[in-house]
Amino acid sequence: MARITEVRCIRTRANGTWVIVKVLTDQPGLYGIGSASDHYHATTVMHLIENAVGPRLIGRDASRIEDTWQSIFTSGYWRNSSLLNTALGAIDVALWDIKGKEAGMPIYQLLGGPCRPAVPCYAHAVGDDLPSLEDDVRRYMEEGYPVIRCQLGPYGGGGFVEPNRVSRPRNAWPQERIFDDEAYLENIPRMFAYLRERIGFGVKLTHDVHEHLRPQVAVALAKLLEPYRLFFLEDALPPEQIAYFRLIRQQCTTPQAMGELFVNPHEWLPVIQERLIDFIRCRVSKVGGITQAQKIAHLCEWYGVQTAWQEGGDNDPVNQAAAMHLDLASWNFGIQEENHFRPEELEVFPGHAVLEHGYLYPNDRPGLGVDIDEEKARQLLQPDLARRVFSMAEDRRADGTVVRP
Numbered sequence: 001m002a003r004i005t006e007v008r009c010i011r012t013r014a015n016g017t018w019v020i021v022k023v024l025t026d027q028p029g030l031y032g033i034g035s036a037s038d039h040y041h042a043t044t045v046m047h048l049i050e051n052a053v054g055p056r057l058i059g060r061d062a063s064r065i066e067d068t069w070q071s072i073f074t075s076g077y078w079r080n081s082s083l084l085n086t087a088l089g090a091i092d093v094a095l096w097d098i099k100g101k102e103a104g105m106p107i108y109q110l111l112g113g114p115c116r117p118a119v120p121c122y123a124h125a126v127g128d129d130l131p132s133l134e135d136d137v138r139r140y141m142e143e144g145y146p147v148i149r150c151q152l153g154p155y156g157g158g159g160f161v162e163p164n165r166v167s168r169p170r171n172a173w174p175q176e177r178i179f180d181d182e183a184y185l186e187n188i189p190r191m192f193a194y195l196r197e198r199i200g201f202g203v204k205l206t207h208d209v210h211e212h213l214r215p216q217v218a219v220a221l222a223k224l225l226e227p228y229r230l231f232f233l234e235d236a237l238p239p240e241q242i243a244y245f246r247l248i249r250q251q252c253t254t255p256q257a258m259g260e261l262f263v264n265p266h267e268w269l270p271v272i273q274e275r276l277i278d279f280i281r282c283r284v285s286k287v288g289g290i291t292q293a294q295k296i297a298h299l300c301e302w303y304g305v306q307t308a309w310q311e312g313g314d315n316d317p318v319n320q321a322a323a324m325h326l327d328l329a330s331w332n333f334g335i336q337e338e339n340h341f342r343p344e345e346l347e348v349f350p351g352h353a354v355l356e357h358g359y360l361y362p363n364d365r366p367g368l369g370v371d372i373d374e375e376k377a378r379q380l381l382q383p384d385l386a387r388r389v390f391s392m393a394e395d396r397r398a399d400g401t402v403v404r405p
């Protein structure tokens with residue numbers, strides 16, 4: 001039996017936004033790693049793990065994954081916070097890593113064995129105008145991606161207008177760009193009309209609203225996009241407005257993907273049980289790791305909902321590996337969001353998953369299959385960049401009101 005002797009965090013990426021937890025045991029060389037990355041609160045999560053959650057685990061039996069999960073879940077009495085979930089998720093994945101190493105098997109074998117040889121991924125095509133977006137979509141088609149997400153520039157792109165071209169108060173706050181729901185409703189269906197006319201219906205396309213719209217505009221958008229037969233529409237609504245998915249369902253057949261901001265079972269339960277979404281999009285680390293994500297996947301199976309774990313942007317190769325093990329072992333897997341890393345970033349993580357022509361390939365090493373080179377992790381981190389404060393882009397409507405991202 002392995003007992004936990006130490007829980008510590010390793011901060012890396014040039015800007016310090018990746019936090020990897022290492023759980024060490026009293027067995028020589030036996031340890032596990034998990035992702036505790038939070039782009040906006042890296043040092044807060046580290047403090048939580050090293051000063052509150054971690055010390056409670058010293059001396060515990062590392063094999064008790066479910067029991068440890070339940071124990072951390074209620075350790076602060078208040079639960080389902082995104083930051084506690086992140087700490088919990090990192091430790092959970094590290095314990096799965098340890099169990100896999102003890103068993104001599106990759107985690108996907110412990111979860112039931114692979115349902116597929118590799119993991120199909122969706123690409124992020126983007127263009128500031130329609131011709132450049134079409135070029136990007138074609139580039140990913142040629143590369144072999146089975147599904148391609150289409151965006152007009154940054155999140156909310158298609159809905160941005162110049163401040164001097166809309167009605168604003170004379171004491172308007174300074175803003176570089178204005179988000180306008182009606183402009184979005186005009187431009188995104190036009191974008192798909194353009195793409196479908198040029199590349200046909202054979203390629204599977206998605207779009208990410210990133211929760212920008214007023215709820216009723218989101219319902220209208222889903223309905224207007226119906227003729228273009230999307231693979232899914234992502235984050236049409238913010239988590240606070242999920243009841244509007246009922247209206248979307250009543251109005252159209254556009255498939256819905258939702259959940260990257262979900263942290264609480266009361267967010268995902270109704271949309272799964274009422275079959276209001278088609279793809280669940282939680283981030284594995286933000287719901288509490290492999291243990292919780294596997295329960296969500298199993299629940300979804302019986303309601304005909306598929307998985308599409310969130311993985312883009314600020315995610316790290318360790319969380320990507322955790323999602324990949326679930327992708328391989330879940331029958332109701334749908335698609336995996338891709339993520340690109342720089343060569344010097346991948347060097348920090350020997351054994352990382354390999355993304356090739358739109359498919360993610362695992363290795364057959366025991367456990368998570370990916371490790372961390374602590375010396376290279378230290379070299380990658382640039383302390384000056386890591387002192388910066390990160391926050392979401394603050395988009396506003398013409399009257400100054402903040403748009404929920």
Ligand code: CO
Pocket residue numbers: 208210234235260
């Ligand atoms: Co998204």
